[in-house]
Amino acid sequence: METLEFQSEARQLLQLMIHSIYSNKDTFLRELVSNASDALDKLRLESFRDKDMRVDVDDLHVVIESDPAERTLTVRDNGIGMTREDVVRLIGTIAKSGTAEFLKQLKEQQSGSTSDLIGQFGIGFYSSFMVADKVTLVTKYPHSEKGVRWESSGEATYTIDDVDDAPQGTSVTLHLKPSDDEDRLPDYTEPAKIKEIVKRYSDFITWPVRLGGEEINSRKALWARPASEVTEEEYAEFYRHISHDWNAPLETIRMQAEGTFEYQALLFLPAQAPMDLFMRDGKRGVQLYVKRVFIMEDCAELMPEYLRFVKGVVDAADLSLNVSREILQQDRQIQLMRRRLVKKVLSSIKSLQSSRPDDYAKLWGEVGAALKEGLLSDSDNRDAILEVCSFASTQAEGTLTTLAEYVGRMKEGQEHIYFMTGDSRVAVEKSPHLEALRAKGFEVLILTDTIDEMWVDSVPAFDGRTFQSVAKGQVDLETDEEKSANEAKAAEYSDLLTWMKEQLEDSVKEVRLSSRLTTSPACVVGDSFDITPTLEKMYKAMGQ
Numbered sequence: 001m002e003t004l005e006f007q008s009e010a011r012q013l014l015q016l017m018i019h020s021i022y023s024n025k026d027t028f029l030r031e032l033v034s035n036a037s038d039a040l041d042k043l044r045l046e047s048f049r050d051k052d053m054r055v056d057v058d059d060l061h062v063v064i065e066s067d068p069a070e071r072t073l074t075v076r077d078n079g080i081g082m083t084r085e086d087v088v089r090l091i092g093t094i095a096k097s098g099t100a101e102f103l104k105q106l107k108e109q110q111s112g113s114t115s116d117l118i119g120q121f122g123i124g125f126y127s128s129f130m131v132a133d134k135v136t137l138v139t140k141y142p143h144s145e146k147g148v149r150w151e152s153s154g155e156a157t158y159t160i161d162d163v164d165d166a167p168q169g170t171s172v173t174l175h176l177k178p179s180d181d182e183d184r185l186p187d188y189t190e191p192a193k194i195k196e197i198v199k200r201y202s203d204f205i206t207w208p209v210r211l212g213g214e215e216i217n218s219r220k221a222l223w224a225r226p227a228s229e230v231t232e233e234e235y236a237e238f239y240r241h242i243s244h245d246w247n248a249p250l251e252t253i254r255m256q257a258e259g260t261f262e263y264q265a266l267l268f269l270p271a272q273a274p275m276d277l278f279m280r281d282g283k284r285g286v287q288l289y290v291k292r293v294f295i296m297e298d299c300a301e302l303m304p305e306y307l308r309f310v311k312g313v314v315d316a317a318d319l320s321l322n323v324s325r326e327i328l329q330q331d332r333q334i335q336l337m338r339r340r341l342v343k344k345v346l347s348s349i350k351s352l353q354s355s356r357p358d359d360y361a362k363l364w365g366e367v368g369a370a371l372k373e374g375l376l377s378d379s380d381n382r383d384a385i386l387e388v389c390s391f392a393s394t395q396a397e398g399t400l401t402t403l404a405e406y407v408g409r410m411k412e413g414q415e416h417i418y419f420m421t422g423d424s425r426v427a428v429e430k431s432p433h434l435e436a437l438r439a440k441g442f443e444v445l446i447l448t449d450t451i452d453e454m455w456v457d458s459v460p461a462f463d464g465r466t467f468q469s470v471a472k473g474q475v476d477l478e479t480d481e482e483k484s485a486n487e488a489k490a491a492e493y494s495d496l497l498t499w500m501k502e503q504l505e506d507s508v509k510e511v512r513l514s515s516r517l518t519t520s521p522a523c524v525v526g527d528s529f530d531i532t533p534t535l536e537k538m539y540k541a542m543g544q
């Protein structure tokens with residue numbers, strides 16, 4: 001037997017669980033059943049691919065057993081199991097991207113609202129320690145000769161040991177905290193209590209969940225049930241199961257296509273951005289099923305990267321269970337389906353915008369920066385994306401404006417949509433570039449996301465109005481009279497301008513009189529095709 005130490009981040013999370021800040025402790029069972037269900041999905045999939053695997057997949061299931069005398073509760077599955085290395089890596093460490101960030105936020109937070117953060121993170125297996133003072137896990141992977149026993153009381157260390165006669169799959173046994181514990185936990189060995197929790201949180205799990213020989217979940221795929229019969233709470237629980245987000249979704253989207261290529265989709269928009277939204281190895285959120293059978297998660301062929309915050313399930317009737325990513329990439333039906341899914345998501349965001357503006361604003365605040373990536377990568381849907389974007393502007397502080405609203409406020413004679421990019425609203429507002437537009441009463445969009453620097457160069461126009469940076473080239477704001485007056489002035493000062501240009505030869509391309517300044521004496525502007533200062537900084541930071 002070996003004694004190993006938890007990775008320090010894992011230790012911190014365990015402490016969090018033991019001194020449980022999360023009030024809804026029943027959810028530990030949801031996490032264990034969810035893991036068992038994932039393990040059964042994986043085994044079935046593996047058995048399709050690997051015909052030599054000698055495992056029995058005829059009766060895949062989850063069993064819950066309780067022992068009131070011993071105060072134990074066991075969740076057992078005959079799924080894929082884990083190797084010894086898996087156990088050390090998956091249970092002993094936390095490899096999830098965003099863990100460090102999560103823990104940092106948690107430290108900064110006052111204790112009251114930490115459960116929101118927990119919700120964002122999804123604690124999974126460790127939630128066992130909310131109700132147990134010792135957890136024993138026994139598991140066997142089909143290709144391993146021996147099984148593994150893992151045990152811990154959630155303190156600094158765990159033990160790990162070989163087991164000769166472990167059955168296929170995984171069992172997790174919770175040694176429940178004493179009944180007189182100050183937490184006053186319900187009696188989780190009580191069958192009625194177990195049933196109630198499974199019904200509430202795990203009813204849709206596609207595998208049978210058994211208790212005392214009885215099957216206690218109805219196993220109905222939500223996306224296959226009539227929309228009128230499914231409650232919001234059921235959607236929310238399903239969303240939690242697939243997204244590992246503990247919050248309810250902001251919006252639920254259902255889609256159904258019949259005919260030559262049948263499929264059903266159940267998609268969700270999050271109320272909070274996934275932790276890994278802007279991380280390199282971040283996941284996409286749509287799972288592929290074929291006729292109710294789970295095939296793969298993180299299906300890039302179904303949802304473009306800029307919509308990676310959309311979670312859900314697509315169940316296609318006419319694919320083979322053996323379908324691979326390579327096949328999906330070439331399948332025309334899949335491409336058509338993806339196109340329709342994208343349009344549906346964008347139109348759902350659009351209707352949120354008009355029917356529930358507060359929810360739209362929340363969504364935009366959480367995922368807008370990701371959505372804007374689509375302006376670069378998805379030219380087919382560019383207009384639809386522009387319609388659901390909102391931006392800060394000189395017009396209003398604290399609220400954002402859509403482009404349609406901006407265009408509605410455009411002044412007589414204003415041809416362009418003016419914008420300025422920069423690090424922050426404050427920096428942009430201080431810029432002398434804004435002066436002339438302010439003087440004219442023209443509204444300027446204030447773009448401060450990194451992605452803004454990139455899309456403004458490749459998106460030609462919105463509603464026939466081109467985008468014009470106020471920091472670049474000649475901003476054409478003059479009337480004809482002003483123009484000729486300025487030309488006369490330029491002629492008058494031409495000697496001075498030529499002299500200044502010679503003096504500044506190494507630093508600037510040209511020196512000219514400006515009509516854009518009203519209070520500042522001079523400013524440096526980029527040429528129309530130059531990169532912006534922020535972009536220049538970005539390139540420098542990347543070492544280019």
Ligand code: ADP
Nearest residue numbers: 035036039080081082090123124125126170244
């Ligand atoms: P998550 O489910 O979000 O990945 P968990 O903490 O719930 O996080 O589980 C961590 C990992 O441990 C899982 O991803 C899985 O690889 C493994 N695991 C947990 N429970 C089981 C199980 N019953 N069978 C096989 N693997 C499991």
Ligand code: MG
Nearest residue numbers: 034035124125
């Ligand atoms: Mg889990």
